[in-house]
Amino acid sequence: MIQRLRGNAVIAAHWLSGQRRAPFYPREKLDALRDRRIRDIVRHAARHVPYYREWFAREGIDPRSIKGAAELDRLPVLNKELVRAQPRLFVAENARRTLSFLTSGSTGAPVEIHHDHDSLLANIPHGERERDPVNRLCGGSFRPKELYVGYDTSTFKKVIAFYEQHTMLPVRPRRRTLSLTEPIERIVELANTERPDILVGYGGWVALFFRAVAARNLALRPPQLVMYMGEALPHGAREFIEEQFGIPVMSRYNAVESFKIGFFCEQRRGFHIHEDLCHVRILPPGQQGQVVISNLINRATVLLNYPIGDLGSISPVPCPCGRTFRVLSELEGRVEDILPLADGRHVHPRAVWQVFKDDREVLQYQLTQHEPRRFSLMLVTVDGPSFQRALERARPLLDRLLGADALITAEHRTELARVSGRKFRAVASTVPQTATGPATTRPPQGPGDGTASQTRAG
Numbered sequence: 001m002i003q004r005l006r007g008n009a010v011i012a013a014h015w016l017s018g019q020r021r022a023p024f025y026p027r028e029k030l031d032a033l034r035d036r037r038i039r040d041i042v043r044h045a046a047r048h049v050p051y052y053r054e055w056f057a058r059e060g061i062d063p064r065s066i067k068g069a070a071e072l073d074r075l076p077v078l079n080k081e082l083v084r085a086q087p088r089l090f091v092a093e094n095a096r097r098t099l100s101f102l103t104s105g106s107t108g109a110p111v112e113i114h115h116d117h118d119s120l121l122a123n124i125p126h127g128e129r130e131r132d133p134v135n136r137l138c139g140g141s142f143r144p145k146e147l148y149v150g151y152d153t154s155t156f157k158k159v160i161a162f163y164e165q166h167t168m169l170p171v172r173p174r175r176r177t178l179s180l181t182e183p184i185e186r187i188v189e190l191a192n193t194e195r196p197d198i199l200v201g202y203g204g205w206v207a208l209f210f211r212a213v214a215a216r217n218l219a220l221r222p223p224q225l226v227m228y229m230g231e232a233l234p235h236g237a238r239e240f241i242e243e244q245f246g247i248p249v250m251s252r253y254n255a256v257e258s259f260k261i262g263f264f265c266e267q268r269r270g271f272h273i274h275e276d277l278c279h280v281r282i283l284p285p286g287q288q289g290q291v292v293i294s295n296l297i298n299r300a301t302v303l304l305n306y307p308i309g310d311l312g313s314i315s316p317v318p319c320p321c322g323r324t325f326r327v328l329s330e331l332e333g334r335v336e337d338i339l340p341l342a343d344g345r346h347v348h349p350r351a352v353w354q355v356f357k358d359d360r361e362v363l364q365y366q367l368t369q370h371e372p373r374r375f376s377l378m379l380v381t382v383d384g385p386s387f388q389r390a391l392e393r394a395r396p397l398l399d400r401l402l403g404a405d406a407l408i409t410a411e412h413r414t415e416l417a418r419v420s421g422r423k424f425r426a427v428a429s430t431v432p433q434t435a436t437g438p439a440t441t442r443p444p445q446g447p448g449d450g451t452a453s454q455t456r457a458g
């Protein structure tokens with residue numbers, strides 16, 4: 001009981017600070033808040049987190065000289081492999097009450113991340129910022145009804161159990177959960193009878209669902225909005241859904257490494273970054289590059305300048321909605337999705353999308369590169385006979401893209417090919433990016449990042 005009262009007190013303290021207004025703070029106020037949190041977390045890291053304590057000692061840098069976002073660049077860009085291999089280096093030694101989660105491990109073994117209890121509790125009121133534009137698009141409904149197509153991940157279950165134990169709030173939205181292995185027709189039927197305000201699903205699934213509804217001429221009573229999460233939306237899917245169905249497509253950007261990164265507003269131009277909770281940089285700056293995050297809230301696993309594995313760019317112009325939080329572009333697929341060819345060229349996922357985008361018989365495609373010249377193609381098509389037709393149309397285009405000597409084996413699927421627990425990637429490569437030449441998107445190693453560089457080179 002005392003635990004729950006304390007939990008509620010933490011939540012109330014954050015609520016009182018007016019989370020719904022936070023995205024509209026004047027720029028100076030927001031910068032000051034962000035820089036104060038950066039100073040706090042850097043001092044905490046320098047004192048209690050082994051990796052940072054050693055780094056500051058080795059470099060002879062006074063942590064107090066890190067005054068804000070501008071100086072945060074002086075800290076090394078972390079190597080994900082090091083965090084994966086030695087997670088304890090990044091956990092504060094004074095962290096007492098924590099809960100740990102595993103990253104989805106879409107590109108390798110999962111990483112264990114600890115979150116302190118107060119940061120988990122603060123996550124509830126921080127969610128007000130994200131719920132505000134959603135509720136507005138749902139006609140001002142305070143608790144929109146959700147149809148969630150996915151599965152309860154272990155992270156999701158752990159978070160819910162934690163909130164039930166530590167709070168007395170009705171934190172759960174009105175949500176109906178369906179497995180994404182359910183047939184599309186069954187999901188349409190449920191959407192028509194239950195009339196959810198919001199349809200929620202993974203990016204790859206959302207794209208497939210609406211392609212299938214259109215191709216099979218299913219009568220869908222459209223929800224007020226679609227929310228995709230967990231992975232990037234395949235190219236062209238937003239335009240297709242918004243134009244064909246007239247449903248706004250929204251998204252949130254979150255990760256086990258930082259529960260709050262960004263959210264869509266009514267304008268849907270990209271993710272408004274929770275700048276005071278998670279500092280975001282793009283490397284190299286000024287163009288599309290690696291998304292590098294610093295979680296400013298979590299005092300357990302401390303990750304500063306951490307490349308999360310997505311590509312994006314930050315808009316130089318403010319959003320017309322009035323929110324001052326900067327806007328991060330929609331994510332351009334995973335870094336690893338770029339295909340390194342044997343002749344030294346790199347093929348971007350968008351080029352593969354060009355091959356299939358106008359093919360109405362193709363509901364979903366997945367191209368996997370196994371060796372520089374060996375590929376497998378999986379196609380979900382409207383029906384059996386359409387598979388051969390689609391393949392004949394795609395062949396010459398793929399040969400041109402991947403090289404005439406590329407060996408492509410093709411396979412037909414009738415339903416969604418999603419490996420449980422992994423992000424769907426329309427274009428994937430298992431070829432090491434370094435095997436065929438320079439990796440153009442790797443971030444520069446920060447000063448004093450000796451251990452990490454050695455891991456890479458070795």
Ligand SMILES: [Zn+2]
Pocket residue numbers: 265266267268272319320321322323
């Ligand atoms: Zn906006």
